[in-house]
Amino acid sequence: MTNGNQNHxxxxxxxxxxxxxxxxxxxxxxxxxxxxxxxxVWLTPLVLxxxxxxxxxxxxxPIRREAIQMGATLPPNFEYYSPDQQQQFYEAQATQTSPxxxxxxxxxxxxxxxxxxxxxxxxxxxxxxxxFGSRASSLKSYNLVAWSFLPIALRYIVQILAxxxxxxxxxxxxxxxxxxxxxTGFGAYLRSLIGLIDIYFIYQIILLFLGSKPLSGLTKTKAxxxxxxxxxxxxxxxxxxxxxxxxxxNLTFTSMFYF
Numbered sequence: 001m002t003n004g005n006q007n008h009x010x011x012x013x014x015x016x017x018x019x020x021x022x023x024x025x026x027x028x029x030x031x032x033x034x035x036x037x038x039x040x041v042w043l044t045p046l047v048l049x050x051x052x053x054x055x056x057x058x059x060x061x062p063i064r065r066e067a068i069q070m071g072a073t074l075p076p077n078f079e080y081y082s083p084d085q086q087q088q089f090y091e092a093q094a095t096q097t098s099p100x101x102x103x104x105x106x107x108x109x110x111x112x113x114x115x116x117x118x119x120x121x122x123x124x125x126x127x128x129x130x131x132f133g134s135r136a137s138s139l140k141s142y143n144l145v146a147w148s149f150l151p152i153a154l155r156y157i158v159q160i161l162a163x164x165x166x167x168x169x170x171x172x173x174x175x176x177x178x179x180x181x182x183x184t185g186f187g188a189y190l191r192s193l194i195g196l197i198d199i200y201f202i203y204q205i206i207l208l209f210l211g212s213k214p215l216s217g218l219t220k221t222k223a224x225x226x227x228x229x230x231x232x233x234x235x236x237x238x239x240x241x242x243x244x245x246x247x248x249x250n251l252t253f254t255s256m257f258y259f
Contacts, residue, residue: 014040014043015044015047017044019044031144031148035211037143038139040143041143042118042143042146045122045150046115046146048150050114053107053110053111055160056110056159057103057110059164060163063139066099067169117149118149120237121234122138123146124234125141125200125226125230128227128230129218132218132224132225144215148207148208150207151204177216192239192241193236208227212226
């Protein structure tokens with residue numbers, strides 16, 4: 001029995017912290033231990049990443065407010081708008097700097113992205129493993145996938161430090177800088193897709209590959225192919241919200257004033 005599981009059973013706590021550092025120092029051994037668990041051990045990394053995501057939102061919100069206020073410009077012929085139309089414009093601008101848009105929506109978006117991604121990848125990984133001949137339980141997939149998200153905690157820590165030091169937001173996450181920010185259609189989808197890829201995501205993939213064989217009981221080739229397929233499917237799904245966001249960002253609040 002592993003140390004992590006021993007501590008988990010001993011104190012009855014749903015949280016296990018003994019795997020956090022070993023996951024980075026001894027990833028192969030630690031992922032094998034996680035993959036061998038027959039009980040829920042997925043909560044710790046998800047709660048940790050969720051907490052860091054919330055902290056990142058709170059720290060970046062004032063910077064976003066300042067950027068919106070500095071970049072706000074009046075539409076053409078604004079002086080010819082009726083008082084009611086001008087008031088509507090100011091109210092629309094004000095909503096962008098409201099707590100709802102600065103705190104609540106980004107916070108919910110970050111948490112949904114994490115938890116839905118974990119759930120989807122766990123289910124996809126389990127189904128693909130089953131198709132390839134594995135008889136492992138779905139619980140093991142939930143456990144391994146959850147702990148594979150721990151490198152995302154490092155990403156949030158780096159973002160938090162960068163925000164505190166530079167007082168700016170990260171404009172081009174991942175590899176998205178290789179595609180124009182003005183791209184539309186497939187270009188916007190591609191930008192969103194490669195924006196998900198960075199060193200932390202790559203390390204997450206490595207953890208999944210390391211844990212795939214002991215989890216599934218398949219040969220290394222089958223386990224790695226099944227894992228690769230699962231990750232690729234998740235990437236395609238994760239890029240969709242980025243495309244939708246890009247499409248919505250092209251809609252301005254001033255459009256309601258044109259006839």
